[in-house]
Amino acid sequence: MFRTTTTTHKHKNSDRRMSEFLYFLFLVPLALIFLNVFKPSKWKLPPGPKKLPIIGNLHQRKALHPRNRRKLSEMYGPVVLMQYGFVPVVVISSKEAAEEVLKIHDLECCSRAGTAGTRATFYNFKDIGLAPFGDEWSVMRKLSVVELFSVKKLQSFRYIREEENDLCVKKLSEYATKRTPVNLEKALFTLLGNIVCRIGYGINLYDCDFVDEDSIADLVLKSEEVIRGSLFSDFFPGRIGSFIDWISGQKKRLNDTFSEVDTFYQNVLDEHLKPGRESSDIIDVMIDMQKKQEKDGDSFKFTTDHLKGMISDIFIAGVGGTAATTLWGITELIRNPKVMKKVQDEIRTKLGDKKEKIKEEDINQLDYFRRMVKEIFRLHPSTPLLLPRETLSHVKIQGYDIPAKTQIIVNVYALGRDPKLWENPDEFNPDRYLDSSVDFKGLNFEFIPFGSGRRICPGMTMGIILVELALLNLLYFFDWGVPENDGAKIVTGNEDVLHIVQVLHH
Numbered sequence: 001m002f003r004t005t006t007t008t009h010k011h012k013n014s015d016r017r018m019s020e021f022l023y024f025l026f027l028v029p030l031a032l033i034f035l036n037v038f039k040p041s042k043w044k045l046p047p048g049p050k051k052l053p054i055i056g057n058l059h060q061r062k063a064l065h066p067r068n069r070r071k072l073s074e075m076y077g078p079v080v081l082m083q084y085g086f087v088p089v090v091v092i093s094s095k096e097a098a099e100e101v102l103k104i105h106d107l108e109c110c111s112r113a114g115t116a117g118t119r120a121t122f123y124n125f126k127d128i129g130l131a132p133f134g135d136e137w138s139v140m141r142k143l144s145v146v147e148l149f150s151v152k153k154l155q156s157f158r159y160i161r162e163e164e165n166d167l168c169v170k171k172l173s174e175y176a177t178k179r180t181p182v183n184l185e186k187a188l189f190t191l192l193g194n195i196v197c198r199i200g201y202g203i204n205l206y207d208c209d210f211v212d213e214d215s216i217a218d219l220v221l222k223s224e225e226v227i228r229g230s231l232f233s234d235f236f237p238g239r240i241g242s243f244i245d246w247i248s249g250q251k252k253r254l255n256d257t258f259s260e261v262d263t264f265y266q267n268v269l270d271e272h273l274k275p276g277r278e279s280s281d282i283i284d285v286m287i288d289m290q291k292k293q294e295k296d297g298d299s300f301k302f303t304t305d306h307l308k309g310m311i312s313d314i315f316i317a318g319v320g321g322t323a324a325t326t327l328w329g330i331t332e333l334i335r336n337p338k339v340m341k342k343v344q345d346e347i348r349t350k351l352g353d354k355k356e357k358i359k360e361e362d363i364n365q366l367d368y369f370r371r372m373v374k375e376i377f378r379l380h381p382s383t384p385l386l387l388p389r390e391t392l393s394h395v396k397i398q399g400y401d402i403p404a405k406t407q408i409i410v411n412v413y414a415l416g417r418d419p420k421l422w423e424n425p426d427e428f429n430p431d432r433y434l435d436s437s438v439d440f441k442g443l444n445f446e447f448i449p450f451g452s453g454r455r456i457c458p459g460m461t462m463g464i465i466l467v468e469l470a471l472l473n474l475l476y477f478f479d480w481g482v483p484e485n486d487g488a489k490i491v492t493g494n495e496d497v498l499h500i501v502q503v504l505h506h
């Protein structure tokens with residue numbers, strides 16, 4: 001769903017100097033508060049790296065990058081306590097600890113922690129994904145399950161998925177004929193963007209007057225930039241933090257980056273508010289419910305934030321995660337030619353060589369292909385640290401005390417590559433599932449790319465079918481490689497995804 005990795009912000013130099021001065025100015029009073037808040041306690045807190053006064057472990061945030069996963073747990077164990085400014089964060093990286101958080105203590109651990117970036121992107125947390133646990137979250141989630149993710153709805157959207165994949169194949173054929181490299185990332189954003197916009201809001205990017213198919217990649221990447229960015233108030237919450245965000249210009253920069261995305265969502269909403277509209281997607285249903293709530297004087301009413309929160313969830317979760325997973329699939333196959341050959345042999349033998357279009361039921365015959373997709377989800381979970389949870393009350397995990405309102409991060413990436421649980425964990429080997437019942441639907445805690453428990457991804461079935469259908473089309477109709485002179489990028493185990501690839505044949 002929501003892709004999360006760490007990046008740095010690019011600030012102008014003068015802005016940075018101003019921010020640094022202001023940080024210093026406010027560190028002294030913060031130090032006094034800090035000394036008072038962090039009194040020694042009777043609790044057995046999890047171990048973690050030594051904290052500096054005030055900033056705690058802020059300078060060690062890179063330790064949380066999925067690729068540095070092993071260092072943290074090797075040094076301190078599977079439950080690690082970090083302190084980012086005033087915000088305590090517990091990092092989970094063993095199967096047993098994950099099971100305690102997501103199953104045994106799911107209820108105590110099922111709220112969400114937010115940042116200024118996620119507050120903007122998900123409209124004051126009035127969406128599903130970042131909403132705190134409670135009635136509003138429950139109403140929104142149930143609605144999405146009925147109107148978007150039910151088996152009946154999924155079936156009814158099938159023609160959209162197939163039509164859009166056919167169109168993508170036609171466009172890629174031109175690259176194959178001309179033998180020019182293709183920006184596969186962009187092609188996938190367009191493919192999955194149009195499927196998701198048609199399903200979620202009945203909008204076809206090819207005949208829409210406020211957005212075109214080429215802007216989708218940019219909109220998703222901008223949203224992700226806002227989600228990943230950090231503001232001072234994320235680590236020093238409260239009025240002082242917000243004041244520094246405002247005076248240093250960080251808040252303005254965030255709003256400026258998000259404004260284009262917000263305009264897109266506003267246009268989607270306006271389209272639904274036009275009089276005489278006939279279709280009935282999930283946003284229409286919410287607007288009808290809103291009118292009824294007003295008439296009946298209900299205590300809970302959908303606001304514009306709820307509507308835009310839903311639009312945002314569908315867009316970011318539906319497009320970003322599925323496009324990233326599919327791109328990783330082609331990347332791994334290019335770097336592992338034996339697997340590529342085996343999977344294409346299976347596909348082309350079982351489906352024959354005369355098909356003009358792929359149908360979703362074709363996937364059912366393809367056992368190795370499905371194992372291969374499973375392996376992509378293990379090695380490249382699109383949300384490698386899940387969405388941050390927050391404890392509602394005090395809880396004990398692996399014998400450690402975790403106080404209420406602590407942020408919990410489950411390192412799914414580390415679990416999927418834990419050498420104690422997986423043989424040759426970094427190897428892309430679909431056959432590892434031949435004699436194993438381990439699956440990714442939320443019950444095996446070493447393999448949870450869609451999360452688990454109450455907050456498990458509700459779009460899991462839709463996400464899997466989107467990735468499978470896209471990959472099947474790409475692999476049935478085309479052969480793939482890297483552009484000439486790009487040989488260095490095909491090193492097996494390289495952890496950078498390939499964006500530009502070459503369609504070799506079709």
Ligand code: HEM
Pocket residue numbers: 001002128129130141313314315317318319321322325381382383386387448449450451452453454455456457458459460462463464467
């Ligand atoms: C490759 C496909 C996808 C992956 C890997 C994925 C992964 C995830 C993960 C890891 C979470 C957090 C789970 C947790 O905290 O335990 C999540 C939540 C969520 N996902 Fe997905 N997702 C995918 C596709 C989708 C799609 C297609 C949609 C909708 C169009 C969607 C909608 C959501 C929503 C609304 C939540 C928030 C659930 C909640 O907090 O109650 N996801 N997803």
